[in-house]
Amino acid sequence: MIDKEVEKLIHLEALRHKEDLNLIASENYPSKEVLKACGSIFSTKYAEGYPKKRYYEGCEMADEIETLAINRAKELFNCDHVNVQPHSGTQANMAVYLAVLNSNDSVLSMRLDQGGHLSHGSKVNFSGKIYNFNFYGVDRETEMIDYDEVEKQAKSVNPKLIVCGASAYSRIIDFNRFSKIAKSVGALLLSDVAHISGLIAGKMHPNPTPFSDFVTTTTHKTLRGPRGAIIMCSEKFKQSIDKAVFPGIQGGPFLNMIAGRAIAFKEASSINFQKYSKNVVSNAKVLSEVIISNGFRVVSGGTDNHQFTIDVSTQGYTGSEVATTLKKIGIIVNKNGIPYDKLPPKITSGVRIGTPALTSRGMLNDEMQLIGNIISEAIYSRDDNKKLDSLKSRVKDITEGFSFPGYD
Numbered sequence: 547m548i549d550k551e552v553e554k555l556i557h558l559e560a561l562r563h564k565e566d567l568n569l570i571a572s573e574n575y576p577s578k579e580v581l582k583a584c585g586s587i588f589s590t591k592y593a594e595g596y597p598k599k600r601y602y603e604g605c606e607m608a609d610e611i612e613t614l615a616i617n618r619a620k621e622l623f624n625c626d627h628v629n630v631q632p633h634s635g636t637q638a639n640m641a642v643y644l645a646v647l648n649s650n651d652s653v654l655s656m657r658l659d660q661g662g663h664l665s666h667g668s669k670v671n672f673s674g675k676i677y678n679f680n681f682y683g684v685d686r687e688t689e690m691i692d693y694d695e696v697e698k699q700a701k702s703v704n705p706k707l708i709v710c711g712a713s714a715y716s717r718i719i720d721f722n723r724f725s726k727i728a729k730s731v732g733a734l735l736l737s738d739v740a741h742i743s744g745l746i747a748g749k750m751h752p753n754p755t756p757f758s759d760f761v762t763t764t765t766h767k768t769l770r771g772p773r774g775a776i777i778m779c780s781e782k783f784k785q786s787i788d789k790a791v792f793p794g795i796q797g798g799p800f801l802n803m804i805a806g807r808a809i810a811f812k813e814a815s816s817i818n819f820q821k822y823s824k825n826v827v828s829n830a831k832v833l834s835e836v837i838i839s840n841g842f843r844v845v846s847g848g849t850d851n852h853q854f855t856i857d858v859s860t861q862g863y864t865g866s867e868v869a870t871t872l873k874k875i876g877i878i879v880n881k882n883g884i885p886y887d888k889l890p891p892k893i894t895s896g897v898r899i900g901t902p903a904l905t906s907r908g909m910l911n912d913e914m915q916l917i918g919n920i921i922s923e924a925i926y927s928r929d930d931n932k933k934l935d936s937l938k939s940r941v942k943d944i945t946e947g948f949s950f951p952g953y954d
């Protein structure tokens with residue numbers, strides 16, 4: 547039996563991706579091989595526990611696939627131990643907290659409204675409800691992390707754990723400095739590289755593993771794997787991390803996703819992936835430069851990684867207005883707060899722009915030039931429907947030339 551309703555929606559979703567320009571910084575297109583593994587028979591298997599220590603029979607292949615994923619991740623990120631079972635980035639962080647914190651323990655992390663993540667202590671998230679989070683932000687002038695200020699705060703808060711890493715930060719993160727700050731106050735360091743792990747694998751961003759007690763990352767953002775996450779740590783924390791994931795916060799692992807992760811780690815260790823990462827960063831640079839040259843302000847003045855945030859308030863627009871306008875012409879972004887934003891999260895003064903997905907489609911600097919100009923013109927002419935129609939057809943001219951893996 548064919549489920550026509552679901553089939554149609556899958557088809558329309560693929561078509562939407564084909565005809566739109568996806569600039570959402572956290573999204574990407576994994577390879578066909580990864581998608582195939584995720585839909586494979588491994589989705590059936592119950593394998594609670596870890597390789598060779600399962601609570602079910604019939605785990606021989608499960609053991610091999612999980613061991614393969616672990617070994618590939620260890621090599622890719624150069625670390626002692628990897629847990630490949632977390633279902634999401636939030637759960638990876640949850641497991642680290644469960645492994646090392648008691649309720650009400652002090653933690654220092656980046657403010658959500660200046661680039662941090664919900665799972666870094668937001669009041670509406672379990673993390674903010676269970677633990678005592680304190681926050682650092684970015685400098686008002688440079689809009690970059692002020693490490694001296696982080697150090698000052700660490701001294702006054704005396705946290706048990708410091709969390710670095712962000713969802714909307716366009717500059718290189720100095721893990722060595724974070725490590726020194728954590729050591730100086732006797733805190734552990736968790737580096738959450740959900741957004742940038744692909745750039746780390748592709749050698750476009752320093753690797754946090756030598757400097758961190760724990761590193762968490764999603765596998766579906768710049769890393770271009772299936773949804774889910776991994777936790778990396780030293781031998782010393784191996785047992786407590788594994789116990790925290792299972793039986794601590796999860797039941798059976800999703801072996802189909804672990805199979806997909808194993809493939810993604812292999813792909814990410816290739817020379818081709820290094821080229822891809824270089825193009826992701828170069829595309830973000832070019833795109834931000836074009837947008838700046840058209841009169842817009844970009845938070846912190848530019849980008850060193852795969853993303854940046856345009857401050858549209860200087861021209862009197864809001865983030866939600868601009869996101870809606872761009873959607874009309876087939877450009878998909880998300881509204882995003884800027885540091886010290888005066889507008890609430892549902893409106894915001896900015897839009898976040900990322901290049902991983904378009905770069906996976908094969909787009910390069912020339913396309914970024916065109917797209918930067920289209921975005922700028924669309925914002926300036928948001929009430930001019932005729933103009934927007936012509937911009938929409940320019941978007942279509944670009945997307946027609948580029949498919950993506952999984953679209954047939």
Ligand SMILES: *Cc1c(COP(=O)(O)O)cnc(C)c1O
Nearest residue numbers: 634635636663712713740741764
């Ligand atoms: C995306 C992200 C996560 C969590 O990812 P989910 O898989 O959506 O739970 C965690 N931390 C950071 C910094 C992120 O950007």
